[in-house]
Amino acid sequence: MTRRTTALSAAVALAAALALTGCSSSDSKPDLEVSGAFMPQPVMDMAGGFLTIKNDSGTADKLTSVTSPLSDDITMHETKNQKMQQVKSFDIPANGELSLTRGGSHIMFMELKKTPKQGEKVSIELHFEKSDPIKVDVPVEAPNHNPQQH
Structure with a gap:
């Protein structure tokens, strides 16, 4: 159970990091x-x-x-x-x-x-x-x- 929770936490953290990175690059400042x-x-x-x-x-x-x-x-x-x-x-x-x-x-x-x-x-x-x-x-x-x- 602990191993599955750790893997799930890591996956959630990775998904959050990717989502944040995606937002910042597409949300560029106006030119x-x-x-x-x-x-x-x-x-x-x-x-x-x-x-x-x-x-x-x-x-x-x-x-x-x-x-x-x-x-x-x-x-x-x-x-x-x-x-x-x-x-x-x-x-x-x-x-x-x-x-x-x-x-x-x-x-x-x-x-x-x-x-x-x-x-x-x-x-x-x-x-x-x-x-x-x-x-x-x-x-x-x-x-x-x-x-x-x-």
Whole structure:
């Protein structure tokens, strides 16, 4: 009886170890890349931020917050039915992308500590549910800049 219990315990331990190893290799971190970032030159003490986050992995993630020396009050907003509302996070789908655009979802910088001018760059850090933070130097563009309009 003891020999059978020992063999069973060893088999269970081996199966658990294999299962854990399998989980960690298939549950890889998302592979995120930021592009197209810009901030229109603010005309008041607030500014919008826009960018695209591409996820080239099979693991979804979430953008959970944004930090910057420019403001201590940075929020994320989505626009639905022409109404802007604050959200706690944005989904970044597996093998997909999150697009923050004028007239759509975006980052809001409130109570700016200084007013950045066109041609300058604003340092931000994006924070995620699963991925490591990503630092981005965001170019400040003309107040009416909109790359989606041709």
